[in-house]
Amino acid sequence: MATPLRFPSSLxxxxxxxxxxxxxxxxxxxAEPTRLRxxxxxxxxxxxxxxxxxxxxxxxxxxxxxxxxxxxxxxxxIGVSGVGARSLAIALMVRAxxxxxxxxxxxxxxxxxxxxxxxxxxxxxxxxVDAPDPTAWGPVVATLVGAFDLVMVAPRHRVGxxxxxxxxxxxxxxxxxxLRLGDGPWPGRLDLxxxxxxxxxxxxxxxxxxxxxxxxxxxxxxxxxxxxxRRTELLLPGPDGVTAGA
Amino acid sequence: xxxxxxxxxxxxxxxVRCPDWPLTALGVGPSEPVVVLAAGRVLATTVAxxxxxxxxxxxxxxxxxxxxxxxxxERDDAREARxxxxxxxxxxxxxxxxxxxRPGLCAFGVRGPVRLSGGEANLVRRTARVVAVALDxxxxxxxxxxxxxxxxxxxxxxxxxxxxxxxASVVDGGGAVVVPPGGTPAxxxxxxxxxxxxxxxADVLVRLGLDTLGAFAALPATDVLARFGAEGRxxxxxxxxxxxRSPERRPIPPDLAVSVTFDPPVERIxxxxxxxxxxxxxxxxxxxxxxxxxxxxxxEVETEHGERLDRRWRDEGVLGPGxxxxxxxxxxxGWLHGPPAVRPTSGITRxxxxxxxxxxxxxxxxxxxxxxxxxxxxxxxxxxxxxxxLGPGSVxxxxxxxxxxxxxxxxxxxxxxxxxxxxxxxxRVVAAAADGPPWPGALPGPLPAAVHAEPTAVEVCDVAxxxxxxxxxxxxxxxxxxxxxxxxxVGSEATAAGDRVVAWAGPWPLHERWWxxxxxxxxxxxxxxxxxxxxxxxxxxxxxxxxAATYD
Numbered sequence: 038m039a040t041p042l043r044f045p046s047s048l049x050x051x052x053x054x055x056x057x058x059x060x061x062x063x064x065x066x067x068a069e070p071t072r073l074r075x076x077x078x079x080x081x082x083x084x085x086x087x088x089x090x091x092x093x094x095x096x097x098x099x100x101x102x103x104x105x106x107x108x109x110x111x112x113x114x115i116g117v118s119g120v121g122a123r124s125l126a127i128a129l130m131v132r133a134x135x136x137x138x139x140x141x142x143x144x145x146x147x148x149x150x151x152x153x154x155x156x157x158x159x160x161x162x163x164x165x166v167d168a169p170d171p172t173a174w175g176p177v178v179a180t181l182v183g184a185f186d187l188v189m190v191a192p193r194h195r196v197g198x199x200x201x202x203x204x205x206x207x208x209x210x211x212x213x214x215x216l217r218l219g220d221g222p223w224p225g226r227l228d229l230x231x232x233x234x235x236x237x238x239x240x241x242x243x244x245x246x247x248x249x250x251x252x253x254x255x256x257x258x259x260x261x262x263x264x265x266x267r268r269t270e271l272l273l274p275g276p277d278g279v280t281a282g283a
Numbered sequence: 284x285x286x287x288x289x290x291x292x293x294x295x296x297x298x299v300r301c302p303d304w305p306l307t308a309l310g311v312g313p314s315e316p317v318v319v320l321a322a323g324r325v326l327a328t329t330v331a332x333x334x335x336x337x338x339x340x341x342x343x344x345x346x347x348x349x350x351x352x353x354x355x356x357e358r359d360d361a362r363e364a365r366x367x368x369x370x371x372x373x374x375x376x377x378x379x380x381x382x383x384x385r386p387g388l389c390a391f392g393v394r395g396p397v398r399l400s401g402g403e404a405n406l407v408r409r410t411a412r413v414v415a416v417a418l419d420x421x422x423x424x425x426x427x428x429x430x431x432x433x434x435x436x437x438x439x440x441x442x443x444x445x446x447x448x449x450x451a452s453v454v455d456g457g458g459a460v461v462v463p464p465g466g467t468p469a470x471x472x473x474x475x476x477x478x479x480x481x482x483x484x485a486d487v488l489v490r491l492g493l494d495t496l497g498a499f500a501a502l503p504a505t506d507v508l509a510r511f512g513a514e515g516r517x518x519x520x521x522x523x524x525x526x527x528r529s530p531e532r533r534p535i536p537p538d539l540a541v542s543v544t545f546d547p548p549v550e551r552i553x554x555x556x557x558x559x560x561x562x563x564x565x566x567x568x569x570x571x572x573x574x575x576x577x578x579x580x581x582x583e584v585e586t587e588h589g590e591r592l593d594r595r596w597r598d599e600g601v602l603g604p605g606x607x608x609x610x611x612x613x614x615x616x617g618w619l620h621g622p623p624a625v626r627p628t629s630g631i632t633r634x635x636x637x638x639x640x641x642x643x644x645x646x647x648x649x650x651x652x653x654x655x656x657x658x659x660x661x662x663x664x665x666x667x668x669x670x671x672x673l674g675p676g677s678v679x680x681x682x683x684x685x686x687x688x689x690x691x692x693x694x695x696x697x698x699x700x701x702x703x704x705x706x707x708x709x710x711r712v713v714a715a716a717a718d719g720p721p722w723p724g725a726l727p728g729p730l731p732a733a734v735h736a737e738p739t740a741v742e743v744c745d746v747a748x749x750x751x752x753x754x755x756x757x758x759x760x761x762x763x764x765x766x767x768x769x770x771x772x773v774g775s776e777a778t779a780a781g782d783r784v785v786a787w788a789g790p791w792p793l794h795e796r797w798w799x800x801x802x803x804x805x806x807x808x809x810x811x812x813x814x815x816x817x818x819x820x821x822x823x824x825x826x827x828x829x830x831a832a833t834y835d
Contacts, residue, residue: 120815120816120817120835121732121834121835122835123732123733123835124732124834124835127732137658138658139658139659139661139662141662141665146736147733147734147735147736148732148733148734149689149690149730149731149732149733149734149832149835150681150693150695150734151689151690151692151693151730151734152689152729152730152731152732153732154693155728155729155730160680160681160693161680162662163680163681164662164666164678164679164680164698165678165679165680165681165695166669166673166677166678166679167673167677167678167679169672169673169677173672173673176672177669177672177673180665180668180669180672181665181669183661183665184661184662184664184665185661185662185665186658235816236816236817237816238786238812238816238818238834240786240788241786241787241788241810241811241812242786242788243762243786243787244759244762244787244788244789244790245788246788247727247788247810248729248788248810248812248818248834249729250729251818251834274729275729276729277728277729278728278729278730
């Protein structure tokens, strides 16, 4: 097993997602600070390591491409809240599960599995974990973060700051994405917050019709990342149950 | 080391098999109906439970259905190993070269001990006596354990099968199956391919019409290799009764043993086990640095008083660092809780791991299309760990059931560790929903993203504040205007604006199982959207409204 070559970040195809993170916390091919001299750009293009953008992101539905241009960046923590948060959380996970990633949901017994299936989630890669005791919550989620590409948590208790710090570091190290559902207190920084708002349902009309689709706006805010401040209108879900662009 | 110079028929081996060891280790006798589960499936049963139709591999529910009076226990593999050490230690009188395959199953080469005992029959009788005495000491009386089966044949594979067919209840060696030298191919010939231990290959062989090992062995080895690859070649060698050891076995490089010295000596198992984990990692690192993997490892311990204990562990699969570390811990526990003859009298000063048999590491080939991928295995391991932290049944996976309610068409079933032998496909967990029959009357999609496990009671009121009812023809008494929490006061002033209904659809009556008075269910469903944009599914059943689901 050959050790992969290490190159400075200036050679990478993409900007480092954690430019604002201290050196000790870096992920990716330049996890160890290197002291190489700058390589001429022409040479750099030819020796660029085959670290594809695909390996650093998880795929998302085309409808969410406006929020996540290159996909869901691995190693991030994302908060999802607002009316329609569960639908958005499911929509974020759909494409990853169909491409072989596993999803763990901790402490959300209400998650509508039928709706998830309707959105296109591969249920054979979904694992539901009962809400652990507050003391066991940290270790359980940390175990899952190491092994699952996506972990969705909906803690009912007040999560400790140490747990949150450890989980964020573990996400960065393992390249998992932690989705936090709801808008309770979270004693730490989330890399990205998605808030669903302005939901308007189409369909029911004084007893006639049925709930058909919901138009909602999703606003992203976060720290120093390129998708901060983006807002997109979605059909969450669309008439066929799948999230679509509005 | 075993004789590489033996005939192609394989090393003459004696296998001792204690049937239903997981039960004996838990102190359960064969007459009581007991089932031992591992990862949600039946691992072992007593004779009494077997008579009731419980079989290995069944789910907990099926086992309980077949034998409701059976006691259900969880597997305790550390205890199995710990208690088996007493048997292994007793066999030290028969042979110094014992190889533990797994708790309950061990083997040794016959060539040396047979000279000491004067004939194979005597050796078998002596072994049976030694094991019977050890088991009696361990559990109390002969009625509390199912005895042991002994098999002798050329090669460990055939000997293991012979031990499996031996009638364990016949004591004193009478129930042993001794395959005469050179008779191994004839012994194996009538057996089905399933005994080879590779289900996929056995399945193909049966479908090809090769329903015995004899028929498979009759094929030319080169053709088998060409068609089935290395796995097929190894299976063919087994079926032919040729030495079961892989021909790829490598001589062991001399400097692979790893050791750790404790100063001061270690008295506590957890400390030694902690060191063992690091040691196992080091061994694994050294082996993989040379492209090797270990199939047999010797655990050796030295104590302060100069005692020296060792035990050989074999594994059919290739031992990973976690497996080696577990074996070391079990072994240490076994020695510490073992009979006084083997129990160390002082702290451990040195722990050595010696790889005794190595093969080239081919790595695990993971599935390309379908099958288990690396991510699947990682996920399964994590699930097992979480189940260990939170208790059985805490990790669940969806299974398609079908139904008219969004909550009932997918049920959660306990995750049952399908990664076990890597042959099971995780995708079987959810059958394709679209393949099922239609459910007339099912809720139209899109379906609610939050289905409440416990529905909250509400009042649905009309403009005048009167409760909305539905008559026998499924018609609402008035359009719904307000959703009021059932405990809260009724009246527009006391209600938050969020509870005002802005749009609604329905009502949809649903009358299920009207033919069955015990299970009939009559409901009316209504979709309502309140002023804050939240859509809910409210259900009227037995005159009470409740929020069954939210379109979150």
